[in-house]
Amino acid sequence: MKKLLALLLALVMCCGLLAGCGSMTQGTGGPADSETADTGSTEPVTYELSETPVTLSISWWGGDSRHTAYQEAIAAFVEATPSVEEVTVDFGAWSGWEDKMSTYFASGTAADVCQVNWNWLTSYSSNGQTFMDLNDLSEFLDLTQFDENALAQCTVAGALQCVPAAMTGRIFYWNSETFEKVGVEIPTSYEELIAAGQAFAEFEDGSYYPTALGEYDRMILMVYYLESIYGKDWVVDGALNYSEEEIIEGLEFIQTLEDNHVTPTIQQILGDGAESLDKNPKWMDGRYAGIFEWDSSASKFHGALNNPDAFVVGDELGTGGFTKVALGLAITKTCEHPAEAALLIDYLLNGEGAAIMGSQLGIPLSKSGLEAAGDAVDALTAEANSKVLASCTNSLDPKFEDSALKASDGVYYDVMAGLSYGDYSVEEAAGILIDGIEGVL
Amino acid sequence: MKNSVPQVQGRSAARKWLDNNLGLLYILPWIIGFLVFKAYPFGLSLFYSFTDMNLFNGISEYGLMNYIEIFNTAKITKALIVTAKYSFITVPLKLAFALFIAYILNFNIKFVNAFRTAYYVPSILGGSVAIAVLWKALFRDEGMVNTLLSYFGVTGPSWLSDPDYALFIICFLRVWQFGSAMVLFLAALKGVPADVYEAATIDGAGKWKQFFSITVPMITPVIFYNLVTQICQAFQEFNGPYIITNGGPRGSTTLVSLLVYQYAFKQQEMGMASAIAWVMFIICAVLTIVAFTSQKKWVYYSDER
Numbered sequence: 001m002k003k004l005l006a007l008l009l010a011l012v013m014c015c016g017l018l019a020g021c022g023s024m025t026q027g028t029g030g031p032a033d034s035e036t037a038d039t040g041s042t043e044p045v046t047y048e049l050s051e052t053p054v055t056l057s058i059s060w061w062g063g064d065s066r067h068t069a070y071q072e073a074i075a076a077f078v079e080a081t082p083s084v085e086e087v088t089v090d091f092g093a094w095s096g097w098e099d100k101m102s103t104y105f106a107s108g109t110a111a112d113v114c115q116v117n118w119n120w121l122t123s124y125s126s127n128g129q130t131f132m133d134l135n136d137l138s139e140f141l142d143l144t145q146f147d148e149n150a151l152a153q154c155t156v157a158g159a160l161q162c163v164p165a166a167m168t169g170r171i172f173y174w175n176s177e178t179f180e181k182v183g184v185e186i187p188t189s190y191e192e193l194i195a196a197g198q199a200f201a202e203f204e205d206g207s208y209y210p211t212a213l214g215e216y217d218r219m220i221l222m223v224y225y226l227e228s229i230y231g232k233d234w235v236v237d238g239a240l241n242y243s244e245e246e247i248i249e250g251l252e253f254i255q256t257l258e259d260n261h262v263t264p265t266i267q268q269i270l271g272d273g274a275e276s277l278d279k280n281p282k283w284m285d286g287r288y289a290g291i292f293e294w295d296s297s298a299s300k301f302h303g304a305l306n307n308p309d310a311f312v313v314g315d316e317l318g319t320g321g322f323t324k325v326a327l328g329l330a331i332t333k334t335c336e337h338p339a340e341a342a343l344l345i346d347y348l349l350n351g352e353g354a355a356i357m358g359s360q361l362g363i364p365l366s367k368s369g370l371e372a373a374g375d376a377v378d379a380l381t382a383e384a385n386s387k388v389l390a391s392c393t394n395s396l397d398p399k400f401e402d403s404a405l406k407a408s409d410g411v412y413y414d415v416m417a418g419l420s421y422g423d424y425s426v427e428e429a430a431g432i433l434i435d436g437i438e439g440v441l
Numbered sequence: 442m443k444n445s446v447p448q449v450q451g452r453s454a455a456r457k458w459l460d461n462n463l464g465l466l467y468i469l470p471w472i473i474g475f476l477v478f479k480a481y482p483f484g485l486s487l488f489y490s491f492t493d494m495n496l497f498n499g500i501s502e503y504g505l506m507n508y509i510e511i512f513n514t515a516k517i518t519k520a521l522i523v524t525a526k527y528s529f530i531t532v533p534l535k536l537a538f539a540l541f542i543a544y545i546l547n548f549n550i551k552f553v554n555a556f557r558t559a560y561y562v563p564s565i566l567g568g569s570v571a572i573a574v575l576w577k578a579l580f581r582d583e584g585m586v587n588t589l590l591s592y593f594g595v596t597g598p599s600w601l602s603d604p605d606y607a608l609f610i611i612c613f614l615r616v617w618q619f620g621s622a623m624v625l626f627l628a629a630l631k632g633v634p635a636d637v638y639e640a641a642t643i644d645g646a647g648k649w650k651q652f653f654s655i656t657v658p659m660i661t662p663v664i665f666y667n668l669v670t671q672i673c674q675a676f677q678e679f680n681g682p683y684i685i686t687n688g689g690p691r692g693s694t695t696l697v698s699l700l701v702y703q704y705a706f707k708q709q710e711m712g713m714a715s716a717i718a719w720v721m722f723i724i725c726a727v728l729t730i731v732a733f734t735s736q737k738k739w740v741y742y743s744d745e746r
Contacts, residue, residue: 099706102706103496103706105497106496106497106709123497124497126497129497267602268599270601270602270690271581271582271600271601271602272582273577273578273580273581281583403707403708404708408688408689409688409695409707417689417690421690423691
């Protein structure tokens with residue numbers, strides 16, 4: 001009997017393996033089941049401000065400077081808005097943030113106002129089940145300040161599910177000091193980039209590289225490269241717009257970069273043990289002399305350099321590439337005070353709050369927000385954004401960023417790391433990439 | 442006065458019930474917690490494992506498809522193999538190391554309590570995020586380990602990014618947390634009667650002979666207990682591979698627990714995540730049952746004939 005009891009107890013210990021998997025308290029349909037999932041309704045919805053002061057909540061991810069800006073802007077909002085007595089905040093770094101937020105969205109426990117990535121609209125609210133239609137709140141949130149095309153990109157299932165804060169695209173940033181040391185001009189074309197790689201290989205012990213490209217950076221650069229050659233969007237009408245031969249050409253280009261010492265291998269970058277490239281000592285001290293990053297990240301990478309004066313915003317290396325909505329602010333359907341939440345968004349993006357936020361969310365897309373931000377806009381971010389918008393004319397399908405593709409265990413990482421580690425040939429990698437993308441589309 | 446008899450009888454019945462069930466009342470909070478936080482999710486995950494439950498799309502299909510897919514998906518079968526490797530490396534190493542240190546600390550040496558504390562500390566810290574971050578810093582290409590090796594003219598490998606080494610770094614972190622097993626071994630060693638050793642010494646048995654013929658058999662119940670608990674814990678390891686390598690490079694440290702997390706919270710596929718967890722549970726339960734069945738052959742209980 002004692003042994004039987006002991007065996008049972010041991011099995012109970014094993015239950016810990018499973019306890020995390022079934023803790024869903026939501027109905028089997030998730031938020032779609034909730035009474036608020038009523039996007040099919042054609043009745044106009046009206047909202048009013050509460051008669052008594054209310055408490056709101058907001059969540060965002062970002063770095064320290066963004067956290068500070070948000071908190072200052074929110075404090076100013078509470079002071080300026082009598083109908084809101086408090087705004088509770090939840091913020092953190094990007095790492096692991098999407099996992100946390102997706103669980104909140106599914107369980108209906110997310111904050112009233114959420115900073116959202118563009119693809120979250122299709123990933124977590126494809127039927128309009130998670131975020132409110134902000135068109136219904138235009139009385140409190142001035143939508144006329146935003147470009148209609150940008151608003152259209154945030155309209156999913158017939159509902160404007162978030163207000164876009166900024167448009168963004170990728171661009172190269174360089175460390176001019178390292179390029180001077182190596183004796184090479186900063187590249188302005190893909191050919192010059194490859195030539196720079198060869199010069200870096202011969203410099204000292206070969207530990208310097210013109211740039212460092214992680215898995216997702218490689219995927220985006222490949223699309224930019226192909227779009228600069230073929231001039232067509234990556235995905236059109238829900239279908240991949242590039243043939244297998246064209247994708248093989250793109251993957252061969254990526255492999256050429258590694259072969260020509262333009263970028264370290266994925267193994268080398270992982271071996272650096274850094275959470276991200278801006279925290280990588282080799283970027284800080286100039287051994288990695290370039291990065292291919294979002295224009296909104298300029299200040300982050302600039303601030304990480306040991307010699308920030310050497311930071312240079314590069315030119316796009318080809319006339320192609322996409323821009324996309326950087327991020328937006330959305331109101332969840334579980335919000336009990338949508339009118340006040342809309343006022344908060346309006347304050348942060350269109351009103352006086354935009355002056356405090358500056359370019360923390362990217363270069364403001366809102367006309368009044370951009371005007372209010374004035375000198376608070378970071379000059380480097382503005383320079384990067386203007387170069388991106390001038391050169392990158394292709395559009396992006398939000399499924400490009402689907403977690404099945406983009407996550408660290410997703411298809412992009414598998415293909416690019418597999419290619420770099422030598423596990424896949426370019427033909428195999430192209431096949432896996434196409435299958436993965438078509439599976440998501 | 443007439444009513445007093447039934448009242449007394451009523452009181453005594455209530456008292457009797459209370460006497461019989463007082464223990465149950467004491468453990469009621471635990472029972473409620475167990476039912477709500479363990480048994481209910483346990484049952485629900487079994488149900489989900491037979492569905493295509495997605496956090497955002499709900500359920501549209503029922504059947505064995507998840508279980509069939511598990512054994513036809515290279516990523517999952519690889520994770521099962523990696524987890525098996527991890528467990529078969531860490532469990533014996535950790536037990537051997539814990540027993541070795543406990544044996545040394547059982548002698549009357551100076552500052553023994555300080556040593557015991559020092560060796561136990563990693564068990565408290567080992568599973569923490571901070572230690573995992575420290576581990577990552579130690580074993581990166583330009584970390585302390587490779588820097589030390591370079592002093593001896595040795596070029597250290599890429600511990601974290603070479604698929605041939607990364608799993609061993611994760612295993613090493615686990616083995617380093619031998620303190621809790623060590624404390625149990627230490628208690629068991631203290632319980633071995635001194636007169637048995639005296640008799641063995643008089644009979645001419647050396648230290649090694651005494652260790653393998655007296656010490657080890659006498660502490661087999663604790664070895665058995667440690668074995669079962671360490672197997673269960675090894676199969677549930679998450680922090681190390683998540684923080685240090687995030688399952689990489691090339692899936693070489695993707696343990697099943699990490700895969701369950703990825704399916705559940707990155708892909709929102711709760712059905713598949715539950716099915717993988719159940720496969721893991723069954724493997725773990727089978728190993729536990731095998732251990733229990735085998736104990737008749739190698740575990741010595743002093744109160745048994």
